[in-house]
Amino acid sequence: MTDATASGRNDRGEWRPEGKIAVPPINHWPPRPGAVLRWLFRFPGYLWPLNAFWLGITLVTWTWLTPELASMKSLELWWIALLLGRNLGFILLLYGGLHLYLYVFELQGKSFRFTLKPLATDSGRFLFRHQVRDNMFHALVSGVLVVTGYEVLTYWGFANGTLGYVDAGASPLLFWGWFVALLILAPVVHSAHFYFAHRLLHVRFLYRKVHVLHHHNVEVGPWSGLAMHPVEHFLYFSTVVVQWLVALHPVNALFQIHIAVFNAATAHTGFEKLKIGERLVIDGGSYFHYLHHKYFECNYGGNLASLDKLFGTFHDGSDEAQAAMRRRLRAIREAEGNS
Template sequence: MNYLSNTELWILGTLLFMLRYIVIAGLFFYVLYVWKKTKFSSAKIQKEFPEQRQIKKEIFFSLLTFVIYGSGIWLFLYWIENGNTKLYTAISDYGMPYFILSVFLMIVMHDTYFYWTHRLIHHSLVFKHIHKVHHSFTNPTPWASFAFHPLEAFISLGIIPIILFILPFHHLALLLFITFLTVYNVIIHLGFPFPGLNRLKYSNTPEAHDYHHLTSKKNYGLYFTFWDKIMGTYWSKT
């Protein structure tokens, strides 16, 4: 059996990460900022639309992030091949209910990891060196969702080894989680409200995250508002 070299795996993984991002972010961007721009402009959270220069910068830093994400494949495969992770190969080993539960557990674990690392990189000693890049997009578009400084990209990638070492997981569950992560991160950077999210009591919303980008304060969560409400860092216009 022929195996791909590490370099080929890195290139393939990076291209797949980029493709998924381009399809998801690109679709939302095309509908809201190009095709239906006039129709939906009144709904935009910040009424002005960002300049092309900002959008190009968002795309550049996002693609750089996915190059870094792709490089992590080497290390993750090494851990998996050497039996260092809790990967299981048959869904029947744990059953479908656990398979579904594991995806939700990944999301909850990531939300906790994201909140506290996000608070960390907002510290005055760290912010200007790392997180300032992401906050230069005060009026974000879907392309800003992964527009990180390289060091922030490495920090954000840290949730994956935590999952690999702690949680029994099937590779399809991990794929579903990463896809959900991508979609939700794009949604909160839309710059437009997303139908239905405001009705969910503990869900993060584009409005809440847009406020965070504009002020660099409050609303540090990714998917949920649990930690923000517990820690007194939640803001809502309602």
């Protein structure tokens, strides 16, 4: 196990992973199907452990923590309140659990932590002048309300036949094949949707009025993940709309929602990797997104990176990528100056 206090810290005390951020083989051209297949099924890889774990939570949630679909045909307070309470519980458990693990009990020490600076406790940038309380407020109030709103509309739509209008009985093989394909594709959908929604949030007007709230978190902790303006929550969780258009089963939509909820926590831990015990080390893609918080104009999408690669906004953490980003920004500024 690499000790984060050894070779990986620069003279400012910042932990910088060695080498460039490796992108998954779906980014390679010409395509390498063998490498893609290996990446899909290896451990750790695309499916295991993180996405499979999230899917497990989704299946448990659907089976035991969600009312019967037929009972959600009309909008009634009891089941909406149930979903609201359950989502509040999930976010408290995951975000609060990670925060306690990493920042309160410091069970991982400083291993893989990007900065040695504490999270802000007296800064005018944050509500209550306190970064964690500010972040919790946004996550637990508008975050929980907006994500639950999308989930309510999902079940109501499926229960009424407005969404998922194909009957499983008509062609079970096609139905369940499509079901599995959409489960496998859900993280790609998330990554791509996040890219476009996030680029939109960086349009000057939206950035200043909305997204700046999230970027007050230069150094991040798990709760920063959902520290967003309500408009950003609305855009961020709209990833489920993709499933409204294509899914035949509500679990596909629920999984899409869950990926958005859970990924926001793992992408903002403030640690390159999460160590559980001495053997299990999970990379939630947080260095990729950490660079976005540090430099703003790069790594807009998820850590699958395809769209950032395609549109030239990928930053792999290297000096060359830093120089390329500077050149790109200078060209944009010059173009704006000439117009």
